[in-house]
Structure formats: C-alpha cells, structure tokens
Amino acid sequence: HGLVRDSEGQKMSKSKGNVVSPQKIMNSLGADILRLWVAATDYRNEMHVSEEILKRMADAYRKMRNTGRYLLSNLDGFNPETDCVPFGEMLELDKWAIDQAVLLQEDIQSAYNNYQFHQIFQKLQQFCGVEMSGFYLDITKDRMYTMQADSLGRRSAQTAMFHITEAFVRWIAPVLSFTAEEIWQHLPGERGHSVFLETWYKNFPVKTASQERSEYWKHVINIRDEVSKELEKIRIVGDIGSALDAEVSLYCD
Numbered sequence: 001h002g003l004v005r006d007s008e009g010q011k012m013s014k015s016k017g018n019v020v021s022p023q024k025i026m027n028s029l030g031a032d033i034l035r036l037w038v039a040a041t042d043y044r045n046e047m048h049v050s051e052e053i054l055k056r057m058a059d060a061y062r063k064m065r066n067t068g069r070y071l072l073s074n075l076d077g078f079n080p081e082t083d084c085v086p087f088g089e090m091l092e093l094d095k096w097a098i099d100q101a102v103l104l105q106e107d108i109q110s111a112y113n114n115y116q117f118h119q120i121f122q123k124l125q126q127f128c129g130v131e132m133s134g135f136y137l138d139i140t141k142d143r144m145y146t147m148q149a150d151s152l153g154r155r156s157a158q159t160a161m162f163h164i165t166e167a168f169v170r171w172i173a174p175v176l177s178f179t180a181e182e183i184w185q186h187l188p189g190e191r192g193h194s195v196f197l198e199t200w201y202k203n204f205p206v207k208t209a210s211q212e213r214s215e216y217w218k219h220v221i222n223i224r225d226e227v228s229k230e231l232e233k234i235r236i237v238g239d240i241g242s243a244l245d246a247e248v249s250l251y252c253d
Contacts, residue, residue: 004047012049020049029054032176033061039175040121060125061179064172067128068183071165072139073146078158080189085152085159094160096217097136099209100104100127101164108171109200117175124171131165135221161187167201223250 004012012019025034033132037057041047087095104127111119147154165187173195184195192198227250228240231243240246 004049009048012152018055018125020051026055029058030178032178033058035175035177036061036121039117042118060121061176063133064124064128064176065179067132067137068165068168068172068179070133071161071168071184072183073119074161075158075165075188077149078155078162078188080103080162083150083155083158084162089152090156091153092213093136093139093217094156095206095210096213097131097160098163098204098206099213100131100136101167102204102206102209105167105200105204112174118177120175159174163204166203169195170198170201176185 010016010018022034033054037049037054040057047137057194087098090098095194103116104123107123108120111117111123143153143157165183169180169183177196227248228243231240231246234240234246235242
C-alpha cells in the first residue's frame with residue numbers, strides 16, 4: 001500500500017502538521033465523500049489528499065447522488081407490482097438503458113471481487129454523467145413530463161428506471177453507505193429493511209445484453225453528437241434558443 005501524501009507530494013505526518021483529519025472532512029463534507037475518496041484512489045500507489053482533491057470528490061459525489069434523486073423522483077406514483085411493462089413491449093431506448101445496467105453490473109461485481117475500487121468509481125462516474133444524465137435521462141425527460149401518467153411511453157421509461165435504481169443502490173452501497181440506505185428507504189415496492197441485507201440485483205428482465213441493440217444505439221449516439229455540434233454553432237450565433245427550436249434534416253449514405 002502506498003503512503004498518504006499532501007497536495008505538494010510530502011508525506012503526511014503529525015510532526016509536519018500536514019495531516020488532513022478524517023473527522024474534519026466528515027464534519028464539513030460528510031462521511032460518504034471521505035469513503036468515496038478512499039475508493040476512488042488506487043491504493044497500490046501513493047495516495048494524495050487535499051482540500052482541492054476532496055472538493056472534486058464532492059462534485060463527483062453530487063453527480064451520483066443527483067442521478068439517484070432524479071431516478072427516484074420519476075418513480076413517484078409507480079407501483080412495480082402493477083405498472084411494470086413487459087420487456088418485449090418496452091420502447092427500444094428503455095431496453096438499451098436496461099442493457100447498459102446489466103453490462104455495468106457485471107463489470108462492477110468483477111471489480112469488487114478483485115478489490116479494484118477505483119475502477120468502480122470510474123465506471124459509476126461514466127454511467128451517471130454520460131450514459132444517464134448526458135443521454136438517457138436527457139432524452140426521456142420530455143416523455144416523463146408531458147405524456148399521460150399511465151401511457152406506454154411513460155410506464156416503459158419508469159420500468160427501466162426502476163430496474164436501474166434497484167441495481168444502482170446496490171452498486172454504491174459498499175462505498176456510499178449512507179446515501180444508499182437513504183435511496184433504499186424511498187424506493188417503491190416491497191423490500192427488506194436495509195440495502196445491507198441484500199445481494200446484487202437479480203430481477204433484470206433480461207439476463208444478457210443485446211449486442212445488436214448496443215451497436216444500433218452506438219450509431220444513434222454518434223449521429224446525436226454530430227447534430228449537437230451543429231446545434232451549438234447556430235445557438236452561439238443566436239438563431240435558436242434551445243435544441244427544441246431546431247428541425248434537423250439528415251443526409252445519409
């Protein structure tokens with residue numbers, strides 16, 4: 001295991017007075033952020049800690065917490081016993097989201113089994129920031145806010161979000177323990193008293209992710225990225241206010 005060093009690379013010691021007190025961090029940022037810093041750091045190398053590093057951890061933590069909060073907020077009024085849509089009837093984008101969760105759970109289980117905690121942090125950051133907030137949740141929010149409460153489009157998204165949240169709360173529990181327990185208490189459906197009495201999520205509607213669906217959505221994401229670049233250009237010059245003001249024509253070979 002590597003030594004813990006300060007932001008200048010100096011070994012932490014009481015005599016030097018450069019020790020960052022765990023109690024002080026917990027009092028100011030919370031225990032989960034301290035736990036996240038430990039998990040995010042590759043303990044095989046020297047470990048650096050400073051107020052600036054911890055602030056970056058706090059930003060990463062907020063992204064994960066806010067992803068959990070947003071998923072929960074969209075499950076308000078959802079009863080998994082009666083409202084879940086069968087996988088075959090779900091919208092393709094929602095099937096893709098479940099596929100991503102299935103694949104990620106395999107990676108996360110493997111990383112925990114091999115004590116690769118920093119990989120778990122990196123994968124969760126990617127999932128929350130890019131695949132969920134930057135893509136899936138961004139697209140489905142119009143569906144969630146405007147479609148009839150019990151419509152197929154809305155229930156399909158809620159079904160995907162329910163399965164993702166059930167898995168997500170278990171992924172973070174060993175590290176973000178207090179946050180996971182808080183999410184657990186607000187999840188809809190019958191459940192045990194604590195997330196810490198559970199195992200990995202086993203109730204995904206599919207056992208393996210579809211390679212064909214993954215390839216299809218990679219193309220869609222690439223096209224969306226190109227369209228977003230063009231939208232940004234015309235937004236800068238003031239021709240549109242938001243992406244919804246634009247109509248897009250694609251010319252494809």
